[in-house]
Structure formats: C-alpha cells, structure tokens
Amino acid sequence: MPMLVAIAALILGLDLVTKILAVRHIEPGDPISVIGDVVTLTLVRNPGAAFSMATGMTWVLTLVAIAVVIGVIKIGRTLRSPWWALGLGLVLGGALGNLIDRIFRAPGPLQGHVVDFVSVGWWPVFNVADSAIVCGAILLVALTLFGFEPDGTRDAKAAGE
Template identity: 35%
Template sequence: MSRLDGARLGWAPIALAVVVADQLTKHWAVNELVDGDIDLFWTLRFNLSYNTGMAFSSGESFGPIIGILALVVVVVLLLSLKRQPGRLTDVAVGLIIGGAIGNVIDRLFRQEAWFRGAVVDFIDFQWFPIFNIADIGVTVGGALLVFASWRASRVDPASLEPTPDTS
C-alpha cells in the first residue's frame, strides 16, 4: 500500500481509472450518438442524454449545489480512510471518488456558466434511468463501502489486541 505523509493512496489508481474510462466513454457518446441511438441487445441501448440535475433528472436547477456537494463528499471520503483501513475500503472510495470527479468534470466543462454544465448519460436499459460509467462507480463504490463498514463492525475487538510475547 502506498504511503505519502501517512496518507493511504490505494484508492487513487482506481479513481483515476474510473475518471479516464468515464471521460473517454462520454467523449465517444457525444461524438457517435448525435445521429441516433445504438441498440445492442434486449432493452440495452446507447442513447445520448444530458442531465443538469442529479439522479433520475431531479433537481435540475441545483447544478452548482450538486457539484459542490460532490466535492464535499470526496473530502469526507478521504478523511474517512483514516477510520476504516483496508483494501475493500480503498476500492470503494476510489470508485466513488472517480465517479464523483467524472460527473463534476462534466458540470465544470460542459457548461454555459460555472457548475451549470450537464452530465452526459448514455447507457439506457429503457426501463431504468439513463446513466454513465461515473454513475456505475458511485453506485458500486457505495455498495462496497456499506459492505466494508458492515464487515468491519463484525470484527471482534478482542481479536485486535496484540498477543503477549511469551519468550
């Protein structure tokens, strides 16, 4: 595990991978889906959509607040790494931070004004809200973080005590 001044950085490559994958796929979607949807199989299709709000397109007039809240979540997650160590937590935090940053990039750079940009969504099951790679990172990371917290709470505190040296 990488350390820099006591900070754990195991989450960073995961966050970077999510941001890169998210931005590359959004770039592809913006350029390739302008002329129409691409049907893949069953109900899955690629369908270009822009979301100025949050989940399920709610809160469309709150773009700046949503962007700032996402950045606050990133800071809180980084601070939480000190309380709950472990690889699973690093993976979860990396996924969430990568997803949050991926969508904040859209809000910053696909814009008419500061934090008023729209998030590019394009993965469409037609029976579920349209989403993107960043949303997958946030959702899967959130579920993993809940699981990691639950697993950490089940550890017997007595098993964490050091064993006395008998030599």
C-alpha cells in the same frame, strides 16, 4: 491511499473517454442499439442528480460533489483496508467524473450538464461515473454492515460475533 488513487484514476479515465466517445458518436434522439431495445446508447445531458432529480439545483449538486471529493480524500489518508480503498476509489472516481462535467460543460461553470449515455430497459440513462458511485456506495454499506472498518479492523458487534 495508493490503491484508492489508482482506482479513482482508472474510473475517471474510463468515464472521460466514454463520455468523449458518446458525445462524438451518438446523435441526440438517435439511440444506438446494443441489445435490441433493452440496451441502447442514448445521449442525454442531465442537469440534475440521479434519475434527473433536482434539475434546477445544478450548482448545489456541484458543491455536494466537491464536498464528497474532499471527504473521501480525508478518509482515504487513514485507510488500511483494501476493500474500503476499492469502495472509496469507485466513489471518488465517479464523483470526479461527474464534477468535471458540472464545471466544464455547457451551460457553464458549476451548472454544466452531465453526459449520460447508457440505457438499460426501464432504468434511467447513466454513465460510467454513476455506475462507479453506486457500486462503491453499495460496497461501503456492505462493509459497514458486516463490521469492516476503514482502518482494517473488524467490529465484532456488527459482524454478529
């Protein structure tokens, strides 16, 4: 659990700091070029989920994020695997980062818009929290597929043995 909490805290801190800097230094509609037109910093307020889906259901997304946080904390209390702690820490930190936006940013509690600011090619604009959630989820799926259990054991059947 300590590793999970440390990773989640690191991701949450990075997410909060980068969002504060993005809001302070990036003008909406005036992207900052990092690598030509391929990588830019573009300030977007996203009321929806990834890829701006479910934009009219911000309060539902807030409740889902709360459920994810509770679920990760519950699972985290029984962890024995550092890889699972890494994956769940990434997901928890990211979920908390976007949840804070949904609770404290305009237009109001449970309906706040998430600050996104990294634009890479044709990919939708995202933030540190989004990246952490995706990377954590990919790691957790890989661990599951290869038979690594949260308790540190390995399922021989899933591992192909």
